[in-house]
Amino acid sequence: AQTVTQSQPEMSVQEAETVTLSCTYDTSESDYYLFWYKQPPSRQMILVIRQEAYKQQNATENRFSVNFQKAAKSFSLKISDSQLGDAAMYFCAYRSSTQGGSEKLVFGKGTKLTVNP
Amino acid sequence: DAGVIQSPRHEVTEMGQEVTLRCKPISGHNSLFWYRQTMMRGLELLIYFNNNVPIDDSGMPEDRFSAKMPNASFSTLKIQPSEPRDSAVYFCASSLRVAGVGETQYFGPGTRLLVL
Numbered sequence: 115a116q117t118v119t120q121s122q123p124e125m126s127v128q129e130a131e132t133v134t135l136s137c138t139y140d141t142s143e144s145d146y147y148l149f150w151y152k153q154p155p156s157r158q159m160i161l162v163i164r165q166e167a168y169k170q171q172n173a174t175e176n177r178f179s180v181n182f183q184k185a186a187k188s189f190s191l192k193i194s195d196s197q198l199g200d201a202a203m204y205f206c207a208y209r210s211s212t213q214g215g216s217e218k219l220v221f222g223k224g225t226k227l228t229v230n231p
Numbered sequence: 232d233a234g235v236i237q238s239p240r241h242e243v244t245e246m247g248q249e250v251t252l253r254c255k256p257i258s259g260h261n262s263l264f265w266y267r268q269t270m271m272r273g274l275e276l277l278i279y280f281n282n283n284v285p286i287d288d289s290g291m292p293e294d295r296f297s298a299k300m301p302n303a304s305f306s307t308l309k310i311q312p313s314e315p316r317d318s319a320v321y322f323c324a325s326s327l328r329v330a331g332v333g334e335t336q337y338f339g340p341g342t343r344l345l346v347l
Contacts, residue, residue, distance in 0.1 A: 116328060147335075149335070151338075156340070157320055157340070157341050157343070158338065158340050158341070159322060159324075159338035159341075160338075162336060162338070164335055170243060174251050185279065187268075205274065209336075217262055217264070217279060217281070217286075217326070217328065218264075218276045218287060218290075219264075219266075219276065219324075220272075221273055221274040221275075222273075224273065
């Protein structure tokens with residue numbers, strides 16, 4: 115079974131600074147997706163970024179980028195120029211992309227990010 | 232475009248009562264998921280459907296929980312009878328599955344259930 119581990123229950127960053135959230139996962143599959151979801155106090159789950167395992171290039175979405183290390187099974191999220199609106203819980207998630215495989219998302223426990231003005 | 236719609240947004244009920252949560256997926260999506268979020272267990276999949284057919288219900292806690300998807304635009308999650316330990320946020324999500332591979336899942340706003 116796949117597992118996702120987020121070792122940082124809480125992180126804080128100063129506004130305009132950069133912060134990196136860590137995520138490791140365990141799987142025996144070779145084809146999969148990795149995601150970061152953001153959950154603000156409203157509890158809405160918002161997709162931040164997605165990475166396909168077959169792609170060597172790290173995904174980027176504006177101020178958000180990932181460092182995907184497939185051999186190490188590591189998938190960290192970097193937030194640049196942090197803004198007050200980035201304060202939220204961040205969840206790392208895994209999903210198989212094997213044809214016919216499970217579509218279930220497996221989530222980590224989350225990291226609570228605080229942005230200080 | 233409308234996202235995933237869930238109702239009700241909040242539900243407070245007494246132990247033993249029946250609870251029905253509703254979900255309307257994004258139009259055109261053919262996979263629908265029910266997740267539950269609690270402090271103790273985090274986010275976990277309860278069940279998911281593809282083309283209205285249940286594919287994986289291994290996360291459904293027990294017989295008190297049931298889920299249906301009578302058509303492509305509507306699903307229900309029912310708890311009968313409800314218990315205080317069912318208190319949680321229940322999310323519905325949907326995605327498009329093409330050629331046997333599912334795409335990104337988009338979540339609804341969740342239903343916050345409190346069972347007294």
